[in-house]
Amino acid sequence: MKILIKGGRVIEPASNLDEVCDILTQDSAIAKVSRGINTEADYTIDAADRIVMPGLIDMHVHLREPGREDKETVASGTRAALKGGITCVLAMPNTHPAIDNVEHIRLLKDLIKNSAYTHVFIAGAITRGRLGEELVDIAAAKKEGVVAITDDGLSVDSDALMLEALKTSQQSGMLVICHSEDKKLSKNGVVNLGFTSTRMGLRGISKESEYKRVKRDIELAEKADARVHIAHVSCKESLELIVAAKKKGIKVTCETAPHYFSLSEEDVLGFDTNMKMNPPLRSKQDMTAIIEALANGTIDAIASDHAPHTENEKDIEFERAEFGVVGLETMLAASITELVEKGVLTWLDLVAKITVNPARILGLSKGTLKEGADADLIVVSPQEEWLVEKAGLVSKSKNCAFLGRSLKGIVEYAICSGRIAYPFKNNSRKKNR
Amino acid sequence: MTWTRKDLLGLEELSREEIELILSTAESFKEVSTREIKKVPALRGKTVVNLFYEPSTRTRVSFEVAAKRLSADVIHIATETSSVRKGETLIDTGRNIEALKADIIVVRHNCSGAAAMLARHVNLSVVNAGDGWHEHPTQALLDIFTLKEKFGQIEGLQVSIVGDIAHSRVARSNIWGLTKLGAKVLVCAPEILIPPGIEEMGASVTHDIDEALHHADCVNVLRMQFERDTEAAFPQQLEYFKQFGITQERIRKAKRNIMVMHPGPINRGIEISSEVADGANSVILEQVTNGIAVRMSVLYLVASANERVKKNEDTD
Numbered sequence: 001m002k003i004l005i006k007g008g009r010v011i012e013p014a015s016n017l018d019e020v021c022d023i024l025t026q027d028s029a030i031a032k033v034s035r036g037i038n039t040e041a042d043y044t045i046d047a048a049d050r051i052v053m054p055g056l057i058d059m060h061v062h063l064r065e066p067g068r069e070d071k072e073t074v075a076s077g078t079r080a081a082l083k084g085g086i087t088c089v090l091a092m093p094n095t096h097p098a099i100d101n102v103e104h105i106r107l108l109k110d111l112i113k114n115s116a117y118t119h120v121f122i123a124g125a126i127t128r129g130r131l132g133e134e135l136v137d138i139a140a141a142k143k144e145g146v147v148a149i150t151d152d153g154l155s156v157d158s159d160a161l162m163l164e165a166l167k168t169s170q171q172s173g174m175l176v177i178c179h180s181e182d183k184k185l186s187k188n189g190v191v192n193l194g195f196t197s198t199r200m201g202l203r204g205i206s207k208e209s210e211y212k213r214v215k216r217d218i219e220l221a222e223k224a225d226a227r228v229h230i231a232h233v234s235c236k237e238s239l240e241l242i243v244a245a246k247k248k249g250i251k252v253t254c255e256t257a258p259h260y261f262s263l264s265e266e267d268v269l270g271f272d273t274n275m276k277m278n279p280p281l282r283s284k285q286d287m288t289a290i291i292e293a294l295a296n297g298t299i300d301a302i303a304s305d306h307a308p309h310t311e312n313e314k315d316i317e318f319e320r321a322e323f324g325v326v327g328l329e330t331m332l333a334a335s336i337t338e339l340v341e342k343g344v345l346t347w348l349d350l351v352a353k354i355t356v357n358p359a360r361i362l363g364l365s366k367g368t369l370k371e372g373a374d375a376d377l378i379v380v381s382p383q384e385e386w387l388v389e390k391a392g393l394v395s396k397s398k399n400c401a402f403l404g405r406s407l408k409g410i411v412e413y414a415i416c417s418g419r420i421a422y423p424f425k426n427n428s429r430k431k432n433r
Numbered sequence: 434m435t436w437t438r439k440d441l442l443g444l445e446e447l448s449r450e451e452i453e454l455i456l457s458t459a460e461s462f463k464e465v466s467t468r469e470i471k472k473v474p475a476l477r478g479k480t481v482v483n484l485f486y487e488p489s490t491r492t493r494v495s496f497e498v499a500a501k502r503l504s505a506d507v508i509h510i511a512t513e514t515s516s517v518r519k520g521e522t523l524i525d526t527g528r529n530i531e532a533l534k535a536d537i538i539v540v541r542h543n544c545s546g547a548a549a550m551l552a553r554h555v556n557l558s559v560v561n562a563g564d565g566w567h568e569h570p571t572q573a574l575l576d577i578f579t580l581k582e583k584f585g586q587i588e589g590l591q592v593s594i595v596g597d598i599a600h601s602r603v604a605r606s607n608i609w610g611l612t613k614l615g616a617k618v619l620v621c622a623p624e625i626l627i628p629p630g631i632e633e634m635g636a637s638v639t640h641d642i643d644e645a646l647h648h649a650d651c652v653n654v655l656r657m658q659f660e661r662d663t664e665a666a667f668p669q670q671l672e673y674f675k676q677f678g679i680t681q682e683r684i685r686k687a688k689r690n691i692m693v694m695h696p697g698p699i700n701r702g703i704e705i706s707s708e709v710a711d712g713a714n715s716v717i718l719e720q721v722t723n724g725i726a727v728r729m730s731v732l733y734l735v736a737s738a739n740e741r742v743k744k745n746e747d748t749d
Contacts (some may be wrong), residue, residue, distance in 0.1 A: 195630030199445070201545035201567030201602060204629070271546030316522060317544035317563075 001042050001418060002026050008047025008379060012054065014368035023052060025375035028418040034371055036091065042219050043420065045413055047379050051347065054355040054367050055087025055118075055376030055416060056332060059154075060231055060255060060303035062324070063089070063120070065094025072308040072396045076326065078117040080306075081393035082422040084329040085324045085411040087376040088119040088366055090358075093130070093155045100125040100136045105144045117308070118416055119376070121362065123148045126165050132228045135165055136426035142172045147362045150177035152231060153326060155213055157183070159220065164226035177229045178217040180238070181272075185209035190319050192280045196265040198200060200318060205280050211237035218245045218252055229361055230254040232305050234279035236289035243298050255301040258327060258403050259336035267401075273314045273321035274401050294353070295344050301358045302350075304331040308397030325400055325401040329393055333407035336382060341408055375418035384410040385414075436734040437536045439742060440552040440559040443568035444609040452610055456578055459723075459730035465502055466725055475733050476505035480535040483509040485524065485562070490573070491697050492562050496539045499728035508535070520633070523547060527555045534737055540564075545602075558735040566600050572696050573606030575727040577614065579720050581652055581690060588615035593645040594636075595621045595677060596655025596704055599628040603655060603696045608636045621645035622677065640676050643686065651692040654679050656706045670703050681708040692716055 005023045008422065010033065013017075023030065030262040032039075058081065064072040072080075072394045074091075076355065081089050091108065093099035094152040099108055099122060111121045128134045130153070138149065155178065156162040169176050186209035191197050193204025214230055217240060233239060233256045245252045245293035268275040275281060293299045307324025314321050327334075335354065339345040345353075359367030366374055385406050390398040414422035434450050438666050453554065465473050481500040483493055493509065500507045510526075521529075523542070530538055537558040543567030552559040563569040581587055592611055598604045598620045611618050612635035619637045620627065627638055639645050646652060659670050684691060693705075693714045701707045710717060 195633040198628040198630045199605075199634065201565050201605060244717070267741075271549050315524065317550060318546040319544050346493060 001033070002039065002158050003045045003375075003415060003418065003420065004037060004039060004041035005047050005052055005377070005379060006037070006044060008052035009049045010052045011347045011351045011371065013088070013348050014356045016371060017346050018346065020030075023369060023377065025415065025418045027379075028379075030369055030371055030373045030375050032041040033371060045379060049124070050382075050412065051380045051382050053378055054369050054372065055326045055378050056085045056354045057088040057358040057362075057364070057367050058086045058304050058306070058354070059090040059301060059358040060257070060330060061089040061091055061306045061328065062094065062308065063091045064095060066107060069395070070310055073115065074120065075112045075117065076114040076394070076396045077306070077308070078120065079424065080309050080326070080328040080393070080422075081118050082414045082416070083144045083394045083411060085332045085378040085380060085414055086118065086297050086328055087378070087414055087416040087421070088121065088364070090121050090123050090148065092152045092360065093125040093150065094297055098125045098130045099123070099146075100128050100130070102137070102140050102144055105141060105146060109145070117421055119366070121147045121364065125149065126151045126156055126176065126362060127161070130154055132158060134160065135161065135168065138168045138174055139172045142174050146174070147364065148175040148177050148229070150179060150231065152154060152177065152179045155179050155181050155183070160300070162217070163220045163224055166220055166226040166228065170224055170226035171181060173363075175227055177231050178214075179216050180210055180213035181241060182209045182213045186214065190280070191268055192265045192282050194283070195269065200269065200271070200276070202351040205225060205278070207235040207237055207282065207286070208234055210279050211241060214238040214241050217296045218250055220250060222248075222250045226254075231303070232257050232260070232279060233299065235282050235288070239289055239293045239298055246298070253300040254298070255288050255303045256294070256299050257303060257305040258331050258338070259325060261287060261294060262334050262338045263287070263401060263426065271318045272430060273316070273318055274325055274399050274403060276318065276321055276323055277305070278323040278327050291339075291344055294339060302331065302335055302353045303358065305327050306395075308395055309399050310397060314399045325399050326351065326393070326395045326397050327400070328395060330388060330400060330402045330407060332380070332411065333386070334402060334410040336409035337407045375415060376413050377415050379413040381410045381412050383408060386410055393412055436738050438550075439735055440557055440737040441510040441570055441731050441735055442549050442552060442559065442561045444570045444573055444606045445568065448615070449613045452574070452577070452613060455574055455727065455730050455734060456581060458734060459574075459578055459726040462733070463723070463726035465729070466615060466722070469684040471502050471630045472504055473502065474504045476500065476503035476736055479505045479537065480533070481505045481507050481537045481539060481732065482509065482530050482535045484512070484530065484538050485510070486512045486540075486547075487563070489562070492541065495721070495724040496728050499725050500732055502725065503729055503732060505732070506731070523551055524554045527551045531555045531557050536739070537732060540714065542615055558739045560731055560735060563602055565602065566605070567602055568606045569602040570606050571724070571728050571731055572603050573610045575693055575724040575733070576607055576653060576694055576696070576722055576724045576726050577610050579694065579716055582723070583716070584650065585609065590616040590650045591619065591648050592616050592623055592651045592653060593619045593649040594653045594655065595642065595645055595679065596657055598622050598627045598631065598655070599626045602656050605634070607653060608634045614635070619645055619649070642683065646683055646691070649687060651694060652679060652687075653694040653696075654705050656696065656698065657700060659703070672702055677704070679705040679709050680710065681706060684709055684712070684714055690714070695721060697721070
């Protein structure tokens with residue numbers, strides 16, 4: 001099968017390419033990227049005034065399967081991903097059961113094989129049951145194809161155990177992703193500690209609970225000479241620590257999520273539980289610091305931290321509602337709206353943070369349009385505005401922080417492994433991936 | 434001005450004019466309670482539902498009396514004996530009350546923001562009778578009403594609020610209301626009971642009770658809640674009383690006509706001495722009386738605003 005994409009503005013950060021040209025895919029690979037390709041193809045897409053980029057890689061996604069199929073499944077989550085231009089996700093291991101041994105990894109691999117619409121890579125747990133007590137068999141996980149480990153949602157409290165996890169991961173070439181939060185400090189908090197928590201009469205989550213743990217995770221990574229990736233950075237102090245660590249040559253990378261550069265604690269004042277996530281929306285100054293860190297390269301990647309929850313778990317009293325928001329379908333548009341349109345990032349810079357950078361961090365040969373690369377790419381109408389509404393969301397859950405907002409950028413096509421996966425057709429899912 | 438809100442959820446979102454309207458309406462309702470027949474027909478045919486998720490006597494009875502003096506029918510739902518115990522959500526309970534064609538829900542809930550959430554999901558009026566640590570608007574309104582009655586105006590008054598500010602909805606509502614009307618608010622408590630960023634709400638902070646009383650026209654004393662069952666509670670209580678308790682000796686050093694308020698129920702000998710609570714400066718019982726007028730005013734205003742909304746919808 002050949003697909004020819006004609007006349008689009010091709011953004012390909014891995015080769016620093018930003019120009020109008022054609023792309024030809026043959027079967028599951030990129031066959032040619034150049035001007036004036038006139039080969040016969042099975043399908044031709046006119047991409048004039050469109051942007052063509054590698055399929056996005058979202059390195060922080062909760063697909064909820066196995067265990068909470070009422071919130072999301074591998075199928076529903078990866079369909080939502082495609083609508084958002086994402087052709088590759090990293091599935092977080094905080095499922096039921098947690099992805100903490102070979103049997104559970106294989107269970108998830110089967111689910112992916114049978115029902116995923118995109119590429120799905122697996123993040124395994126660091127500790128058994130994510131209880132922070134006993135390490136998983138990291139080498140065995142690596143052998144099963146797990147690309148990173150994390151107890152996401154929780155941090156490994158024991159310094160000794162975390163150090164051991166980092167050392168073992170270093171030997172196995174495994175990446176450790178840190179949910180950096182000291183629960184002894186964040187306790188039962190639900191919103192950013194300060195004027196906001198005071199004004200709302202809610203328990204606060206201090207920034208300290210995040211950055212003190214970021215500091216520890218970086219120190220342990222240095223000690224173990226291991227690579228470490230800090231997930232969902234939300235505040236200025238964490239960024240300062242990461243900049244310093246990078247300067248020192250410590251192998252640290254980090255990501256933030258669209259809500260941390262688009263929204264601030266002021267958006268939570270109406271007690272809207274779709275503004276409740278962990279870490280919480282921080283101050284305007286933190287938001288500015290996140291934006292600056294995106295611009296100066298301190299933040300390597302943008303990931304959605306897609307965290308679906310049912311209405312029953314969200315549409316209740318604020319302090320009782322679950323933490324987290326869905327984000328697969330809004331990640332690209334929120335990034336275009338807040339970063340490209342406002343001149344914070346060039347197209348090349350933005351696309352790098354959602355394609356080649358996460359690919360490099362995870363050690364995947366993806367996120368590029370070089371000839372011979374996997375034929376995962378998307379065609380985006382960058383100026384088109386759309387209103388984020390519950391009814392339009394493909395995800396099983398509708399707990400989106402951007403509901404009611406107008407965002408720029410619509411994904412017109414998502415090509416995954418050389419097939420047009422989006423717009424959806426009946427039975428478009430490729431079997432036996 | 435005309436009142437346009439279907440709900441009263443807090444004082445943070447109200448303008449000075451709206452607060453003044455509630456107060457002036459309350460003034461005209463206060464006289465009703467002095468009549469031989471203590472009733473006006475303002476809410477005749479309306480149904481007010483008291484939905485209380487937290488134990489409360491004072492606020493609940495005050496709302497009930499206020500509604501009855503306006504000729505409304507009043508139903509009380511105590512959640513410990515209702516289907517809430519069977520797991521019904523606040524929103525479902527609210528919708529059921531709406532289906533009963535009630536007009537106003539007065540809600541008390543232990544979660545901050547609960548009243549606002551309920552108001553978003555029902556078309557009838559919602560009056561916040563206290564939500565978590567967030568707001569207790571009618572308490573602050575009756576405090577302000579009592580102040581205004583005595584001092585004539587709020588502008589320029591010095592009001593000190595003493596006690597557990599961090600966990601107090603009364604303190605928050607008072608700070609919003611008083612500062613909007615031009616009073617100066619000083620909060621006084623041990624450091625651990627002062628929440629971060631309180632200054633941004635417009636209040637000043639002190640940890641020195643004598644400073645808090647020195648220039649104050651009014652001291653509003655909050656109820657202290659210590660864990661009762663632990664042995665440590667006693668010395669803690671005594672220590673608190675020693676450092677922050679409102680005693681006659683401290684009142685003597687303050688302005689001669691300093692007004693002493695307390696939202697009740699009082700812990701005698703813990704945050705306030707009996708001598709002060711029952712003394713000449715205390716307006717604690719006047720607050721209770723004024724609470725009825727203020728709540729009549731609030732019930733009347735939200736009901737008439739909702740009535741107008743419905744009429745407008747009909748003519749559209």
